[in-house]
Amino acid sequence: MDAEERRRELLKVVQTRKSVGLDELVEHLGVSRMTVHRDLDLLAARGLLRKQRGGASAESSLLFESNFHYRQEVHQPEKIALAKAAARLIEPGHVIMLDDSTTTLQICEEIKDIENVTVITNSLAVCEKLRARPDTQLVLAGGNYNDTLEAFYGLLCEQTLRKLRADWTFMSAPSVIGTCLYHQDQEVVRIKRAMMEAAGKSVMLLDAAKFRTRALTQFAELTEFDHIFIDRQIDPAAARSLQQAGITFELV
Known part of the structure; x- marks a missing residue:
């Protein structure tokens, strides 16, 4: 996967499971922890997910669902x-x-x-x-x-x-x-x-x-x-x- 495809897959996993640990994302995507951290930072900046200690969780508010990038x-x-x-x-x-x-x-x-x-x-x-x-x-x-x-x-x-x-x-x-x-x-x-x-x-x-x-x-x-x-x-x-x-x- 290229970077954009990887981020789409990461977002899909988080949206489906609501909360995912960092190690699980590393294993699922087959990339380094640093790469996952960078992807999470980018997606969190876009308002697509919430980065938290040890992983990420999906947002669920109406404001989040109206976010253009989401x-x-x-x-x-x-x-x-x-x-x-x-x-x-x-x-x-x-x-x-x-x-x-x-x-x-x-x-x-x-x-x-x-x-x-x-x-x-x-x-x-x-x-x-x-x-x-x-x-x-x-x-x-x-x-x-x-x-x-x-x-x-x-x-x-x-x-x-x-x-x-x-x-x-x-x-x-x-x-x-x-x-x-x-x-x-x-x-x-x-x-x-x-x-x-x-x-x-x-x-x-x-x-x-x-x-x-x-x-x-x-x-x-x-x-x-x-x-x-x-x-x-x-x-x-x-x-x-x-x-x-x-x-x-x-x-x-």
């Missing part, structure tokens, strides 16, 4: 599949909005061969992905920068988004309860609502884990979205509940 590490195959499915809606010349989610971030990889796409976003990660692409027009809605979420929020960001118009808005949510979408941060909720109001059509991308988590603030109903893409690993009971509620969605 979200970027989990459910990657599902997010890529969802992004591929959603990107089929995008045509040359379209104007799209991408929120700050790590699921819609994957759409950046899927629009490489689509000419003259304009992307409006509040996400610094999206900006980094697209800033060097000559065929992509990039519009960054600035405002108050949040380092934990790696995106911009606040009144200036909202006002900018409300003055723009897009063909599509693509977004995700950390929690689905019944047919409602929730987020733990009211600042993020306001930006998502502004994006939905600024677009002709809205698209929701959800991996199966979103149906097992809880957050504080409702920001939308699934019925408000023109297309809904859901990871096919969704619990069958949850899928049946959506169908019974009249929600149309595509399993990916």
Whole structure:
């Protein structure tokens, strides 16, 4: 494994077992104690785990789960599949909005061969992905920068988004309860609502884990979205509940 692969594996072990000793990590990864110490320091600095005497433990708070680096590490195959499915809606010349989610971030990889796409976003990660692409027009809605979420929020960001118009808005949510979408941060909720109001059509991308988590603030109903893409690993009971509620969605 290279360094990044090793850190992903280390993080996976800690997330799965919740608490792991240093010697166990050394044996599992086949590297020195010093290397594991360095990896733990890096991952702890990113907010992905808590380094403690003799090992590491997983965080579990809502603040931790909203951490951009944490979200970027989990459910990657599902997010890529969802992004591929959603990107089929995008045509040359379209104007799209991408929120700050790590699921819609994957759409950046899927629009490489689509000419003259304009992307409006509040996400610094999206900006980094697209800033060097000559065929992509990039519009960054600035405002108050949040380092934990790696995106911009606040009144200036909202006002900018409300003055723009897009063909599509693509977004995700950390929690689905019944047919409602929730987020733990009211600042993020306001930006998502502004994006939905600024677009002709809205698209929701959800991996199966979103149906097992809880957050504080409702920001939308699934019925408000023109297309809904859901990871096919969704619990069958949850899928049946959506169908019974009249929600149309595509399993990916």
